[in-house]
Amino acid sequence: MKGSGLVDAGRRHFNAIALAPSLVVLFVIAGLPAIYLVVTSLTPFQLVNPGSSTDFSSPLRNYRLLPDDPRFVNSLWVQAKLSFWGVLFQVLLGMLLALLLHTQSRIVEFARTFFLIPMVLPPIVVAIIWKLIYTPDISPLYYAASLLNVTMPSLTSSVDFALTAIIIADSWEWLPFTFLMVLAALQTIPDEFSEAALVDGANRLQIFYYVTLPFITPVLVISGMFRLIDSVKAFPLVFLLTGGGPGSVTEVTNYYAYLLAFDFNEIGYSSSVTVVLLLLVVAVSFGVVWMGRRREAMA
Amino acid sequence: MSAGMSGPIRRSASRGRLAAIGATLLVLLSPFLWLLQMSFKSNELILQFPPPLLFKPTLENYTSLWQGAFPASFVNSLMSASFSTALALLLGVPAAYALSRWAGRGRHALGFAILVTRMAPPIAFTIPFFLFYRWIGLLDTVTGLVLVYTSFNLPLVIWMMQPFFETVPPSLEEAALVDGAPIRVIFLEIVLPMVAPGIAATAILCFLYAWNDFFFALILTRTNARTAPVAVVNFMNYEGWEWGKIAAGGSLVMAPVLIFSLAVRRYLVSGLTAGAVKG
Numbered sequence: 001m002k003g004s005g006l007v008d009a010g011r012r013h014f015n016a017i018a019l020a021p022s023l024v025v026l027f028v029i030a031g032l033p034a035i036y037l038v039v040t041s042l043t044p045f046q047l048v049n050p051g052s053s054t055d056f057s058s059p060l061r062n063y064r065l066l067p068d069d070p071r072f073v074n075s076l077w078v079q080a081k082l083s084f085w086g087v088l089f090q091v092l093l094g095m096l097l098a099l100l101l102h103t104q105s106r107i108v109e110f111a112r113t114f115f116l117i118p119m120v121l122p123p124i125v126v127a128i129i130w131k132l133i134y135t136p137d138i139s140p141l142y143y144a145a146s147l148l149n150v151t152m153p154s155l156t157s158s159v160d161f162a163l164t165a166i167i168i169a170d171s172w173e174w175l176p177f178t179f180l181m182v183l184a185a186l187q188t189i190p191d192e193f194s195e196a197a198l199v200d201g202a203n204r205l206q207i208f209y210y211v212t213l214p215f216i217t218p219v220l221v222i223s224g225m226f227r228l229i230d231s232v233k234a235f236p237l238v239f240l241l242t243g244g245g246p247g248s249v250t251e252v253t254n255y256y257a258y259l260l261a262f263d264f265n266e267i268g269y270s271s272s273v274t275v276v277l278l279l280l281v282v283a284v285s286f287g288v289v290w291m292g293r294r295r296e297a298m299a
Numbered sequence: 300m301s302a303g304m305s306g307p308i309r310r311s312a313s314r315g316r317l318a319a320i321g322a323t324l325l326v327l328l329s330p331f332l333w334l335l336q337m338s339f340k341s342n343e344l345i346l347q348f349p350p351p352l353l354f355k356p357t358l359e360n361y362t363s364l365w366q367g368a369f370p371a372s373f374v375n376s377l378m379s380a381s382f383s384t385a386l387a388l389l390l391g392v393p394a395a396y397a398l399s400r401w402a403g404r405g406r407h408a409l410g411f412a413i414l415v416t417r418m419a420p421p422i423a424f425t426i427p428f429f430l431f432y433r434w435i436g437l438l439d440t441v442t443g444l445v446l447v448y449t450s451f452n453l454p455l456v457i458w459m460m461q462p463f464f465e466t467v468p469p470s471l472e473e474a475a476l477v478d479g480a481p482i483r484v485i486f487l488e489i490v491l492p493m494v495a496p497g498i499a500a501t502a503i504l505c506f507l508y509a510w511n512d513f514f515f516a517l518i519l520t521r522t523n524a525r526t527a528p529v530a531v532v533n534f535m536n537y538e539g540w541e542w543g544k545i546a547a548g549g550s551l552v553m554a555p556v557l558i559f560s561l562a563v564r565r566y567l568v569s570g571l572t573a574g575a576v577k578g
Contacts, residue, residue: 014482018393029450030416033427105312120560122511124528128549129334143348233420236513257422278423285418
């Protein structure tokens, strides 16, 4: 920095003025709500009982109830299943799609854009699309099955298939995300690597395993973690396709917290569920940042 | 690049690969295309199987939407998304510039805080906002939605604009500094024009996130400020199963998104990894 002290002071002054409004607004519309959420989670607040919003007589009551609430424990389990299979499919299929489209061609480059459509659609439209596919009367899927003399059960109201139906829709929606990230990584692999392997007599599978895969593994992990974090937010699909049912087969934690707060009016208890969810998200986010830094350090 | 084009590794697309890509694209997009064609069908046609390959498209679903309450919800969506985008840009762009020129220790911590805000599940903000709005009378207002949307759009702006500012060479600013120009003027007259494409891309992403929101609007609005995504779902609950209208409504909700996102496809990844607030 060759600037004089006066210039530095000017810079600091400007920075303060430029940053302050954002920080204040962020604190008011994100920080305060977060604090309020934690505070509310320490009360037995119910909307029908306004006095309960400031009742701190037994602050950890909600958190003590959580482990013995079968619906909460079940919701974590449902979330785990949804996240695991969803992320697995998205990373795997996204990688395959990226490998397929990693080629030099004007047409393919043009076509790439269309592969992104599921991801940019409003989530509620994605839910509507799959509602159409999963509704027997109007679904081409059920018609095709009837042609093959197969009677398909109603997927979204079947105990065995409801969660699978959501995983399929979720994977369809987010496959383009992992695809985009892997494709970007593939394009940074220097050609010399695979050329050298080819000269050494490696076949395509070996090139993939020994050259390509190690190169894209970090991206696979990072995109998987981003998807893991976002899978916690799966709401429109559950809301529109199954409503958490049948029973609570597809009731993810996010949806359970929603029902608690806005159907059962258990604001305090719902807040504690949400705080747990938030902590999980923060932990995974921290992992993402940490890994990103480590990657930077290694590069 | 050009030297490698004819090499054995440079994967120029073979015919087989092109066919595979075409087939994959068709399969992948078929659910989306199904919705689109359904929006141009009458209700009898929708229930008809096997589906006719050729049919006379009708606009009756769209016209009946136009005559109902749907346009009002469309305007609500438009207003809440536009205003929150404007507010987020107004606050976030100078902040991103300051952060990009700031080598202080707090930068990483601030970056992480912003990331967490983006990653947090919407339900975490919904409960406090709902209670606060109920108290202050902002439930079911566009103003209320604008504030909520700004809570995720502002971090997005700060996150996304920084790399754009980092591409502006410091030598340009230093030259003007030596000439005695105040930083405010440098920022407004030298730096901002150089990052205009970045601002445009960021603005579109903000708009899309707000436009795509379903969860906040579902809880924080009733009738006056109801947005288009919520209105479409209401066709299912209250007006029977009017599939044609549902399909047409869905198509209308996704139309601006498709147009805009094609314009910013290059920036989709950086925007999304800042934590997609969908849902």
